[in-house]
Structure formats: C-alpha cells, structure tokens
Amino acid sequence: MLYVHFIPHSHDDMGWKKTVDQYFYGSHNTENQAGVQYIYDGVIAELVIDPSKRFSFCETGFLWRWWTSRSPQRQDQFRKLIQNGQLEIIGGGWTQSDEAAAHYVDFIDQMTLGLRTLSDNFGECGKPQASWQIDPFGHSREIASLFSQMGFTSTTFARQHYLEKIARQNNKSMEMIWNASDDLKTSLFTGALYNHYVAPDGFCFDIRCATVDPFIDNPNMPGNNVDQKIDAFLKKVYEQKKITRTNHMMMLMGDDFNYMQASMWFTNLDKLIQYTNARKVNVTVFYSTPACYYKAIQDAALQQKITWPTKDDDFFPYASNVHAYWAGYFASRPAFKGMIRVASGLLQLSKSLMVMGNLAGDNLNALQIAKMASALVQHHDAVTGTSKQDVTYDYQQRLHKGMSQAQTLISNYLGRVQSGPNATNPGSVPVSLCYLANETVCEAIVNVASFQITVFNTRAQWANETIRIPYYSSRANVKGPNGIAVTKDLLRSFNITTMSSSNYALYELHIAVQIPPLGFTTYTIDNSTSSPETEPEKPVTSVDATSVVMENQYFKLIFDENYVLTQYFDKVANKMHSLTQQFFYYIGMDCRGSRDNNTLQASGAYAFRPNGPEVPIGKPTAHAFVNGTLVQEMRQQYGDWIYQTIRLRSDANYVEFDWVIGPVPTGAQVSKEVITRYISDVANNDIFYTDSTGRQMMKRRRNFAATYQYSNDEPVAGNYYPLTNRIYINDATTQMTVLTDRAESGTARNSTIEILLHRRLFYDDNFGVDEVLNEPGKDGKGLVVRGSHYLVLGDVKKAASTHRPLAVKVFHKPVVAFTKSGTNMQKLGQARN
C-alpha cells in the first residue's frame, strides 16, 4: 500500500511585494492578491465542520495578528483544533527566517518570540515538532543544529541546488539525516520537497489557480472529469514514488497565500481523496500534517529496515538553474542589513537592562515592540533584501521604532539606577542614541558645550576599547566617572562629501573606554576654555610616502608611494607578509541573452551573475594620514564615490577597513556589483572557510561540491557563500581572517579573500519581486552605505583565539547614550555592572 499524505498549507510571507500588514488585512490586492486573516477564518470554518480535515500553519507573527483580532469564541475554536490535532503549528518562529543573512543570535531571538507566544496561548499542544523552512533560499548547517537543540524532530525545505536535487532524486536521498555540528553532534531529520512547496501540476484548487478545473463529478453532467483527474493524479503519485525510500509520500497542497477561499481547496481535495481511494489500486490518500508524515516514515523505516543517507555540509549556494546562483541576496540592501545588526545590538542591551534594572510595566511593552521588530526582519524576504523598496521602508520604520525602545529602556534603567532599587517612582534620565553617528552626525550634541556619554557593554567580558563619536568643537576635555582625564584623540573628521549634511561633524572624538561586563561607564565631555585646549589632530597629505607606516604593539602596516597598503609586519612573530586591499566591480548581467540556451538570467536582488571579469577601480585619487594617540588612520578616496579609512587602534590586534561606497555610478544603466579584495601571501590552495549563520565554520573548496558533481557554469557566483560574519583562508603557518559587521557575500581563491559590498542593478532577475535593486538612498541619487571589515593576519595557531572573541566584540559593540549636561548624573557614580 502506498500512503499519500496531503499537507494543506499556505506559505504566508511576512512582507515581500506588500507590507506585512497589507498581507494580513488583504489590502493592495492589485499588487499581490493576498489577505492572511481570511485564510485563518476560512480554514478554521472548514476544519470545525469536518474532523478528518487537517491544516498546518507556520508564521507565528501572522497567527498572533489573527489571534489578537478575533473574538474569544473564534480563539476557542482555534484552540480546540490545536488540541485535537486537526491544526498543527509548524516552524513556530515569529517568521520563517532566512538562513544566510540572519545572525544566529537574531535567529534564536525570533524563534524564542514565536515559540513563547505559542506556549503562552496553547501550552504543550502548541509546541511544534516539525521545523518548516520551505521557502528560504538555501539552508545553513548551524540553523539545522539550532533546530535540533530546540527539540525539533524534523525540518522540511524546497530549495536546494538544482544539481543536488537531481542527484538526490536519483539515489533516493531527498530524505536524510543532517549531521549538523561536528562539535555538538547534533542531527536533524531533513526532508527536501519533490515538487517545490506546491500541489502537483493540475491539482491546485485555489482561487489563485484560475486555469485548473474543479472536480465535476455528477455522472449526469456533461464535462464529468473524475476519471481523467484521477488518472492524472495517480500518474503524479507514481512519479513521486520513484524518489522515496518508504511507502509514504508527502504532497503539499497549497502555495503562497492559498486558502483565502478555503472551501475551494477542501471541496476538491475531499473529492480527490474519495475518488482516488475508491479506485482500490493500493494507494491511500488522506489529510495529514508534517509531524504525522515524519513519524510515519520513520516508523516504516524501522519496520522495513530502511536506512537514511546522511548529509554533513550545508545547502549553499542555492542555484535554481544553470545560471541562477542565489548568492546576490547574501549582500543585497547592505545598509538595511547593517541596520538590522545595530538593532540587534540594542535589543541585546534592552533585554539585559530589563533584568538588571528590574524594569516592569510599560517597559515590558517597549521590549516587546523591539523584539517583534527585530524578529520580523529575519524573514526570508526582509534581511535578504528581496522585498520591494516600499516594503523595505516599512521594515525600516518598524525597526527604527524597535530601536527607539532601547532609548526608552536606557532612560528608565538609568532613572532606576539614580533612584535606587527601592524607589516607588524611579523616573528616567533622558538620553539620545544618535542613530546617525555612522554618518558623522549627532544632532543631540550640536552646539552643546558639555554633555555626558554613558557607554554600555553587553558582553560578559570587560570592554577595554576605543569608541568614536561625532564632535562639534575644537576643544575637548573627557573625564571618567572619577573625574580623571581619559585618553582621547580629537581628530578632524574625514570629509566624505557623499555623506555631507548640515550637521556633519567637523571633528570626531576617539575615547579609550573601560566598561565592566554587562555594565556601563559614564564619561563627561566639555569644550570649556578653562580647561587646556586640545589641538585637533590634522590629517596630513604631504608626508614622504615611503615613510608612511602605521604601527602598534602587534604589527606595522606599510604603504607605498600611492598610499596603497602593501605590507604587514607581524611584530609578535617577527614576520613580514605582503598585504594589499583593492576595490573592483563586476558588471551585472543584464536581461539580454537567449531563452534557448538558458542564459536569459539577469543579476538581481536574489541572483548574482557577473557578466565578465572584475573591473579594477584603481589607486586612491586622494589620501590623508592621521597620526593620533589612540588611532592612526589612512584615509583614501577613490574618485567621487568610494571613501575608505584604514584604521589602526593602539590596542587592537586587527586592522579596521571602514568603507563608504555610493552612490554607485550608473553609466548607461549598467548594473554594478562592488567588491573588495584582501590579498596576502597565504598559500591556501583554493580552500577557504566561511561561517554558518555566524557560529560554526564551514570548509569550502573552489569549484567543488561535496554531494553532487560541481559544474563550472557560473565561475564567480558558483563559488560565493554567505558571510554572516566572517571568512578566512590559511596555510600551515598563516591565517588571514576578515570579519564583517553585517551579512555579506564572499569567496576566496589563492591568497585572496573577495567580498561583495554593494549592488546597484537595473534588471529584475525574475524571481518574483518584480522590481530592480536600485536603492535611491536619502536624496534619490543612489544609496551610500558605510560598513567595516576587521582583518586579522598572523599565526594560524593563534587565529581562532583572536577571531572568535573579535566576532563577539563586533556583534556586541558598545552602545553610547548621550545626555546633555544639567541632567543629574552624579549619582551614577562609578562604572556599574
């Protein structure tokens, strides 16, 4: 007997072509016909009247919207359907998270929010067993490991490299045991779907499938199509049977935003089940759920002594066809990706302040807003950069609202600290977080002679480091909490004309801070003339080039006569390395090509498809060297659209590359993909390592795939992998690691690490978003994005002990809260933890 499990489901994106609320309410239907609230209403009505029916819901963020907008009677109906097993919650995260650009901390946070919401409302019955990642564009080993650690017993997805899918179908390994961590020995039963996540062709009965006829089964009616439909259906069943190991198979009956008119689906599925089973051809069809299906096949495997294949690597990069490598989205919308990481840092701080300050009441609502905003943007069309521009603005507004909750919580926390733990009305200390500090703007301190900064550390170790803030005066006195002067550098800021604005700070202040683990330190800054004046360090442009060396206790950076980095001297190992960095761009493939030979594939929001070799951007066209006490900077300008500061901090065992790119020149609407390369003398033999969702590391080899025969059809994109936070190359003695401050896309070849930083594209890649990735930026002239890389070069044996803590440091950057003087901060006293 062959058992066919029908899984009625709807894939509901939390934002893509419409915003999350437009999708929930069903507005803007000309853009995308979808209204999730009606899916819930209709499905529940169908299940209530027929106990044989099943349905599986996934996104808790939509469930929460429905739940909080419906009557207690409707909620009760839903709860009963959960309890009797007709409704199964799958996945259970707030959203169906991306797996390439989402950082593992953010992934855990969004899963926690979703699962806790389910637990609060449905108890044990609402706890999902089956993870459900049917649409994300590639799959991470670390996420599989985390699902396993969270207690999920299976995961299901649709998208894998087309060659891997062919190989798996041929050897019946679409279902496998995924060994998800070498260290933790976690594993997760994994099912890759045969027919994407949709019904077999001809069996979608949704309102959105207008070309499919319903069952016409009255024997007296002309057009009766029962025999014809069942013949066609059984053919699909036998086709799918060829790739399964057991006598069970799963057929997903649904698609994007299906079941808005649930009776259309269910009426026809009822008939499909009835007439197929009536054939008595040893095929039994029934309503099921993912957890039921996975239990059935594992029981069958035990009985029939069927073994499962294993998988040890991951599912990146995903290619949907020979020229469609989905490695573009790893880097699409770099400013949004950066904002998500900053918001996450603020969320981590907010959570710890709630506990340490024993904050309650309205603060709980504030924290919830921040959690929901950060969770939402982990969606596989949000952090990926694959939603429409207007939808991205909506995500950014929500995220900003979430970030501003951190400002509120910091104020309330400091109020609590000032008033003491027993105060009944603790009050608050007004603070500003200066969200535009990365644009050298802090409006809160413009024309302010004296102010305080309270610097928070969300790490569990001391933060002894240098912070940088915009500053508006040529004098600066900086004192720590005990009134003692603190080491600082007051520098003229880098005049980055593409970021100019009325409040662009003329100066920047670098301050050596010391912050206790999970604590804060307050510093007072003033420009009073009674204090000794500090002459700002001026950038120098006329140094004898051959003498330009930047140096600290760990290493020296040596620049040539063009102010290009050429060498790195490791003082600890007493070893010289070649080291240079260069910018290039690829021209993105346009829409020309031929459908006949499958080359009609543009580079777009999802796909990365360079059209030819990289184009060098050349040497810096302007430069300046700044020699401070805490920092040394080589400031470089490349034409009028790339600025870079190579920064060496006095106490850092890494080099910071602080880049500002954009607006990317458009030419005659030529798509450009801007990359940076770091080139050293590491003989890595085309082997490199990239992180898996920011945690474990994956070994990569150029032009190679572990589970299928690699085909070199896209020589650049085929070797690109997601960099959630780092990439490295090494040989027997030396390792070069580059950490990123946001999700990016990268690769390596011999001695070279290459990272995709910014994309300005004029063609849609035809994967649904139906809009070109040409971000307008603030003024409509094109997006300007600023980010940082942190490069570590040296002894391979010491590399992990440097890049691992540095990754934590980059993720948990100190948070700086500004307070105007006059606010009573004295009681904050010493550094606190």
Ligand SMILES: [Zn+2]
């Ligand atoms: Zn989706």
